[in-house]
Amino acid sequence: MKLKQLEMALEDVDVFEKPKIHLEQYPTTPHLAACFLYDAQNRFDDIEGKMVCDLGCGTGMLSIGASILGASYVCGIDVDDDALCIAAQNVGHIRFCTIEETETQGEKTEADPSGSDAGDEEETRIKMATVAVEERRWRARACYDTVIMNPPFGTRCKGMDIIFLLSGLCLARRAVYSMHKTSTREHLLKKAAQYGLQMEVLAQLKFDVPAMYDFHKKSNVVIEVDLIRIEVPPSGVPPSLITVIASSHSWFA
Amino acid sequence: MILLTHNMLASPMKEASKQLHLKIECEEKVEKEQEYNADFLNRMIERIDWNSFCAAAQSLDVGNGLPESKEQVDSSNEEQMKKIHHALMEVDVVKGSLVCTETGRKFPIAAGIPNMLLNQDEL
Numbered sequence: 012m013k014l015k016q017l018e019m020a021l022e023d024v025d026v027f028e029k030p031k032i033h034l035e036q037y038p039t040t041p042h043l044a045a046c047f048l049y050d051a052q053n054r055f056d057d058i059e060g061k062m063v064c065d066l067g068c069g070t071g072m073l074s075i076g077a078s079i080l081g082a083s084y085v086c087g088i089d090v091d092d093d094a095l096c097i098a099a100q101n102v103g104h105i106r107f108c109t110i111e112e113t114e115t116q117g118e119k120t121e122a123d124p125s126g127s128d129a130g131d132e133e134e135t136r137i138k139m140a141t142v143a144v145e146e147r148r149w150r151a152r153a154c155y156d157t158v159i160m161n162p163p164f165g166t167r168c169k170g171m172d173i174i175f176l177l178s179g180l181c182l183a184r185r186a187v188y189s190m191h192k193t194s195t196r197e198h199l200l201k202k203a204a205q206y207g208l209q210m211e212v213l214a215q216l217k218f219d220v221p222a223m224y225d226f227h228k229k230s231n232v233v234i235e236v237d238l239i240r241i242e243v244p245p246s247g248v249p250p251s252l253i254t255v256i257a258s259s260h261s262w263f264a
Numbered sequence: 265m266i267l268l269t270h271n272m273l274a275s276p277m278k279e280a281s282k283q284l285h286l287k288i289e290c291e292e293k294v295e296k297e298q299e300y301n302a303d304f305l306n307r308m309i310e311r312i313d314w315n316s317f318c319a320a321a322q323s324l325d326v327g328n329g330l331p332e333s334k335e336q337v338d339s340s341n342e343e344q345m346k347k348i349h350h351a352l353m354e355v356d357v358v359k360g361s362l363v364c365t366e367t368g369r370k371f372p373i374a375a376g377i378p379n380m381l382l383n384q385d386e387l
């Protein structure tokens with residue numbers, strides 16, 4: 012599948028109805044999601060046939076994209092019920108197979124509206140759960156291959172971006188993909204190096220933040236965002252990292 | 265919620281141990297056929313908690329014929345593998361609860377989505 016096709020398929024994914032500012036709900040745009048996943052698949056083979064977890068999945072943009080690219084199973088996790096309801100609808104609506112069909116026929120735009128139950132099989136590959144990531148009290152063991160996320164940037168709740176990242180590292184066997192403000196790049200690189208983790212900045216993207224909330228004065232703000240990949244070593248994340256998480260969250264055994 | 269998803273969840277209660285099995289109280293389930301992929305299934309078997317999976321499968325009446333332990337899984341036995349595939353991937357609990365067996369706290373499953381959030385006073 013071509014990047015453009017993936018992006019077009021994701022255009023139909025509905026976003027937040029009433030975004031919640033305390034959760035920093037900014038929708039991942041189809042363009043951003045497509046770039047993100049396309050890289051993960053084509054450069055690193057981290058999506059197709061893999062078990063994927065989408066932390067803070069919101070309305071499911073990245074989950075659906077990963078499924079379109081052939082993930083065997085995607086678990087979308089979010090703290091917000093309302094967002095997950097929309098995500099469930101999105102999963103039901105997207106007609107995955109028609110996209111693949113048009114691709115093989117060499118056509119590119121029109122998805123067949125009569126597309127029967129083509130989406131059914133894909134639908135069953137995406138499952139969701141309401142879990143507070145910051146509590147991380149689900150089985151935080153490396154049970155997924157790849158963790159993908161567009162986490163809160165930690166502007167409303169300080170440190171939330173790092174908590175998401177650490178959670179992802181505990182859940183993944185291969186790699187964690189995430190987006191962070193470019194302004195935090197040096198800090199993240201230093202932290203990763205400190206724990207002997209390989210972090211690569213895959214791309215610097217522009218994240219279009221529309222004026223969704225009352226406190227936004229400008230109509231539209233573009234912030235610079237890094238798409239990063241952190242590789243999980245074959246032996247798992249270093250125990251010292253897990254200790255760090257443990258000390259800030261007493262429950263983490 | 266399929267059993268693969270269930271297997272990755274744990275009770276968020278402070279008192280509960282992380283390895284605790286969450287009991288399923290199923291009010292409604294649907295079965296949806298899923299493509300059988302032996303490679304993927306083998307990798308999943310390797311990483312799931314087998315006892316928890318079997319207990320969950322029993323409670324949903326799809327536990328018959330499942331090997332009692334992971335060691336007894338024979339990946340060349342397709343009939344057995346398909347049973348595991350069915351229980352793990354194809355049975356979807358759309359309504360019901362997950363019960364923390366240590367505290368009795370119930371977590372609702374609605375529209376197939378388990379809700380593991382705690383109330384303020386439980387944090």
